[in-house]
Amino acid sequence: MQEVRVGLLGFGTIGAGVVRVFQHNAPVMSDRLGATLKLVRIADLDITTDRGVEVEPGLLTTDADQVLTAPEVDVVIELVGGYEPARSFVLKAIEHGKHVVTANKALLAKYGDEILAAASKKGVEVMFEASVGGGIPILSAIKENLCVNRFRSIFGILNGTCNYILSRMTEEGAAFATVLRDAQQQGYAEADPTFDIEGVDTAHKLAILLTLCFGTQVDLEQIHLEGISQISAVDIQFARQFGYKIKLLAIGKEVDGEIEARVHPTMIPQNAPLADVDGVFNAVRLVGDFVGPVMLYGQGAGRDATASAVMGDVMAIARNLLKNAVGRTPARAHQEWAISRRPIRAMHEIVSRYYLRFTTVDRPGVVAQIARVLGNFGIGISSMMQPEGRHVDTVAIVIMTHEAREADIRSALAEIDLLEVVQEQSHFIRIENSIE
């Protein structure tokens, strides 16, 4: 039986998962491939720590070059993470004619163009299913069977830490800081959680999805970014009363020839399938002009689920190698000449529904003052709630708007915040009804 030889760079958690696939499912892979996948080398600076998997000592090396440049390696799996030395490693592997599989979304979002140009020049494959949505085969679906569709929109729940925190805030009515601290203690959040909770990780993944769905290059700086640290228990509670849940969504849409690219907390209807995606699960919903709405759901992280996606890519490359069909499907779904830099819609131009929360003095006529300002900006009110005040002096007023331009919302809130009756800066959260 023919053999395709794999070198692994980075022997951390996901690396151990990859080794487990080789150890447990070699017959499964050869039954499906008609050839043997062989793990020939593992490089990591630390080769003494116990990874929970037995490995022949001869496989291990601290010298990355023994994977990157060795003639007996066909495919390199990069699981080093971060920008450097991952970028240099990947470029070196490509230079030596290796095909590359990576789970590194940060690397791809920042250096994707450089890496894919080098790969294209050298005639090797770069695949990265595991970089978005863990085990969920979303990139493969976009590149393969859904590829005759013009995509209209994509919504993703792509960060397990955020989703875990929001799920627990929703279930327990707890405050953000409390749940975050607990999540850190339980290992569901990093010691420095900024990258996750401020939406940076989600933006990296959205950048990749936008290129695959819309054929556009997107810089990270072009993605509007709001994290979940400003979400309060009271917003979650009001959302529920209106029939909504709050999720951190990655949103991509094509509107009038422009691309919306944004990551922010979003209210979605409680009965929408995405609303049930709780805890460490991820999901992506996309709408194609022919297929309509499609949702994929699964584990967004974790050793084994991520290893499944990594090894799925290795199998795809192996199939191409065995048939001499490298380049069969372009890495970013489109031929390179069909990827351009499409205009990104400015945030103040987007149209959305909005949840607005005001903190005001408890006095007759306050609602009228707020409503008048909204009316002046052409913002229609869909529903309103003023619960019994818990404090002596201030009350909360919550308004759900009809569709409005973000610029008008921001102008109206700025004017409302100047009203003498308003006690705190007003809050807003965007609402998505289109995903029911």
Added chain:
Amino acid sequence: MQEVRVGLLGFGTIGAGVVRVFQHNAPVMSDRLGATLKLVRIADLDITTDRGVEVEPGLLTTDADQVLTAPEVDVVIELVGGYEPARSFVLKAIEHGKHVVTANKALLAKYGDEILAAASKKGVEVMFEASVGGGIPILSAIKENLCVNRFRSIFGILNGTCNYILSRMTEEGAAFATVLRDAQQQGYAEADPTFDIEGVDTAHKLAILLTLCFGTQVDLEQIHLEGISQISAVDIQFARQFGYKIKLLAIGKEVDGEIEARVHPTMIPQNAPLADVDGVFNAVRLVGDFVGPVMLYGQGAGRDATASAVMGDVMAIARNLLKNAVGRTPARAHQEWAISRRPIRAMHEIVSRYYLRFTTVDRPGVVAQIARVLGNFGIGISSMMQPEGRHVDTVAIVIMTHEAREADIRSALAEIDLLEVVQEQSHFIRIENSIE
């Protein structure tokens, strides 16, 4: 730009959808393929009916051979449906070296082996994504990115008619016959709905999924089949009170080296993602040993969604043709030599939880009599309900069991039905808790 030429056999609803993809998304397809897909001929016995799409008259023919044997056709799309002449058409196309895309689950479930053997001998591709789950790219996911997994189980909601009827029975508390009649009037159910409501269509799809997931050939007769016509509004109401919904599920599992293959109404927890799949939507949930649970959700039928899946297959074949890589991925996920005839578990050996409903006289001691029989067969009771009787003489007793062997359940029910206090034949519905 290179060209791949497509011939369409069958110009009904889905055929019109396929033509629409060519008319609306030709640039989308060439941006992704790097070549042109061209529709060169459409054959149908009826070429005069208005299909809602404009077609050059020169494209149309009533002579199937002009698609099946014409040298200018590379790929044949078979949308004739049914067993014959679809089978003969497909075999003739293969014989003439055409690659084939079909949406015909009945054909595949019955003649799949013959067709794939012919294709393999001739060295052509046969693909059939649209045969299961409409637009949902489930077969592609199993064959491609998830292919390093050993699958543990698969659950599918695969028939829109059944799902629509059960959804409406659940929402409205209406009786099966009433909803069916209404569904027929609205076009959601056929005049003769047997094929759908008795689960035959779902079984065709399950047979295909079982081969792809478990590498086993399955005859339709080996699939245990129960439709939804025996489900009553009262069962749906009791299910809700216990926190469950009733869905017609296709179920495949590997248990102790044997394959479970069954289609039947099933109670699933209300909070399971599959429970939210309502109306004409389909969903498939599978569990792989590495990826864990994955769910795919989308439109299970309809002109455009099905056309998306059909054309996704055409694109896959075109990619292989352009790279000379025919046979890159086996049609049934496994190399032909890895597909065997694995033992199917007999229904009386399966283990499940059960919902039991008894209709008895309203007299002290009845519950004790029933419980004693269940106990004699080693069947544990998880919960029980005896609502206030609506009729003077009879009451309903509902019991949810712990896991039990189907043989024991059937023996116990047979014995209980002989009790003098029991007024009607007892009912049972299987419960799946593993899909939470």
